[in-house]
Amino acid sequence: MADAGDSRSTQRRLEGLFTAHADRVYAFAAHRLDPEAARDVVSETFLAAWRRIEEIRDPALPWLLGTARKIIANELRRHSRQTALTERLIVMTSERDTGDESASAADRQSVIAAMRHLSEADQEVLTVSAWYDLSGSEAAKVLGCSPGAYAVRLHRARRRLHRQMGPAAAEDCASHPVQEVEP
Incomplete structure (x- = not known):
């Protein structure tokens, strides 16, 4: 167990770094991310530095930038997955394709905002449906329910997503019923 002196020297070193x-x-x-990210x-880089302070040799900057680079790569991968999921949700929630880039960007923002207002259960069923290209029975297994229950959950989640997206999306949802799920 480290004594108080070691703890203070570790704290001073981290503060200095x-x-x-x-x-x-x-x-x-x-250079790669928005200011908040x-x-x-x-924060994550210096948390890693605190956890691995014994591994950091002088000069410390290359270690810190290497760690930051890995964290940035993880963030960019997460963002890429989120963008791909959003694109799939847009396709799932709308049959219209206007070819208008500004409408597409507005659709993405609308889906992202609407998803944030849904319950975790609704987000989960929509994500499983849109992301993994599973059949209805496969998705039901993932969610631990029957194919019929999955179809109902998916239908209700889509309806709630459309409501969150606004009146035009809700009308679109009403005119495009959920496809049947094989037993």
């Missing part, structure tokens, strides 16, 4: 390098780590992250990268 933060004071010396936080701005550069932020600038590194801000870049601040998160700085």
Whole structure:
């Protein structure tokens, strides 16, 4: 067990690293991400530094930037998955394809905002449906329910998503019933 002296020296070293390098780590992250995400990268980088302080040799900046680079890559992958999921949800919730880029961007924002207002259960059934290309019976197994229950959950989740997206989407939902799920 580390004594109080070791703990204080670790804290002083981490504070010194933060004071010396936080701005550069932020600038590194801000070249790839928005300002809020870049601040998160700085926080996660220095959390990793605190956990692995014994591994960090001088000069510390290459270690910190290498760690930040990995965190940025994870964030970009997460964002890419979220964008792909949003695109699939747009296709799932609307049959219209206007070819208008501004409408497509508005649809993406509308779906993202609407998803945030849904319950975890609704988000889960929509994600399983839109993301994994499973059959109805396969998706039901994933969710631990019968295919019939899955179809009902999916229908209700889509309806709630459309309601969150506004009146035009709700009308579109009413005119496009859920496809039958094989038993």
